Amino acid sequence: MLSTKTFAILGAGNMGQALLGGLLEDKEANPGRIAVTSKRPEKAAEIARRLGVRAASSNVDAVAAAELVILAVKPQILPKVLEEIRGKAPAALYLSVAAGISTERIENALGGTARVIRAMPNTPALVHEGATALSGGRYATEQDLELAVEIFKKVGRVVVVDEVHLDAVTGLSGSGPAYLMLIVEAFADAGVKVGLSREVAMELAVQTIAGSARLLQKTGEHPGKLKDMVTSPGGTAIAGLHTLEEGGLRTTIMNAVEAATRRAKELGQS
Numbered sequence: 001m002l003s004t005k006t007f008a009i010l011g012a013g014n015m016g017q018a019l020l021g022g023l024l025e026d027k028e029a030n031p032g033r034i035a036v037t038s039k040r041p042e043k044a045a046e047i048a049r050r051l052g053v054r055a056a057s058s059n060v061d062a063v064a065a066a067e068l069v070i071l072a073v074k075p076q077i078l079p080k081v082l083e084e085i086r087g088k089a090p091a092a093l094y095l096s097v098a099a100g101i102s103t104e105r106i107e108n109a110l111g112g113t114a115r116v117i118r119a120m121p122n123t124p125a126l127v128h129e130g131a132t133a134l135s136g137g138r139y140a141t142e143q144d145l146e147l148a149v150e151i152f153k154k155v156g157r158v159v160v161v162d163e164v165h166l167d168a169v170t171g172l173s174g175s176g177p178a179y180l181m182l183i184v185e186a187f188a189d190a191g192v193k194v195g196l197s198r199e200v201a202m203e204l205a206v207q208t209i210a211g212s213a214r215l216l217q218k219t220g221e222h223p224g225k226l227k228d229m230v231t232s233p234g235g236t237a238i239a240g241l242h243t244l245e246e247g248g249l250r251t252t253i254m255n256a257v258e259a260a261t262r263r264a265k266e267l268g269q270s
Contacts, residue, residue: 002028002150008066008089010059010081012038012047015097016072018125022154024051025128035062039077063089068147071096071106075267082109093144095119095151099170100267103137103163113139117148120169121155123177130156131173135163167268171261179256184209 002023009016020036023029031052037059038044048055056062063069063085073081075098086109094116096106103116110116116137124130132152136145145160152158161169184205191201216223231237 003030005029005033006065006067007034007070008056008059008062008068008092009034009036009070009072010062010085011071011073011077012036012044013072014123014126015121016070017047018121018123018130018155019070019072019151020047020051020053022125022128023151024053025154035066037062059084060088063092066092068092069094071098073098075099075101078106079109082106086111090114093117093140093147095148097121099174100167100264100269102268103135103140105268107137107139115140115144117144118163118166119148119152120166120174121152122173122175125152125155128155131176132156132158133161133166133169133173134158135161135166137163167264168257168261170264171257171259174264175257175260179253180209 007023007029009020012020016036020034023034024031032054034053035056036044036047036053037056038047041055041057044055047053059081066089069085069089069092071078071081071094078096078098078101090110090112092115094106094110094114096103096116097119099120101118103118106116106118107114114137117140118135118137119132120134121130121132125132130152132155134145134148134152136148149158149160184202187205187208188198188202191204192198196204212226215226219226227241231241
């Protein structure tokens, strides 16, 4: 299905390149039918040489023949990009990954009855372990949403939610990798503090978090039950857990997600 589609990827940054890699990896999409743009033309040219796609001379050039346009630019830049391409590809399906920008705003900026799907992926999409939430605009069809799910499944797991929940998704999984990187760094620092080398501490910290996540996914058990499996009476884990609870870890993480959700809403209103 994707091999017959003509794509334009506006913004060949981390997320744009992650989606491009996902599209090309299983050879379902045809690189000759994909145009990319970047604010730095030399970057688009390098991607084109490496992957066999076309480096478009402008956003307007990229969307001219596109059936599917991926808007992978920063939310602060998106209004200008939408103004550039308004009316240039009225029949295309638009997929936006710009945090906080509603489908209604994109529809209004593009004019007419633009078919828009808003996506909130996260950076693990770079290694095809992303978490993406999708929501369709008022003119997007079920077939459009199915196509978007197919695309984002190539870089991880996908859920479909009502658009009212996308700011919360931004605060949780969209921003979540930053929180977890901080936790990994703290784990490694703690390992060094208690006598491990930096290399060993980092390897153990990363694998502990990755393995725990896989354990949750594979077993489907509640995290509290898996936590209790490690926690023996009077043991080491319960001593550590007591310290985390005393430090307010749960509240801090909940506050972080809430703050990021508020910021996503502010971006959408600005």
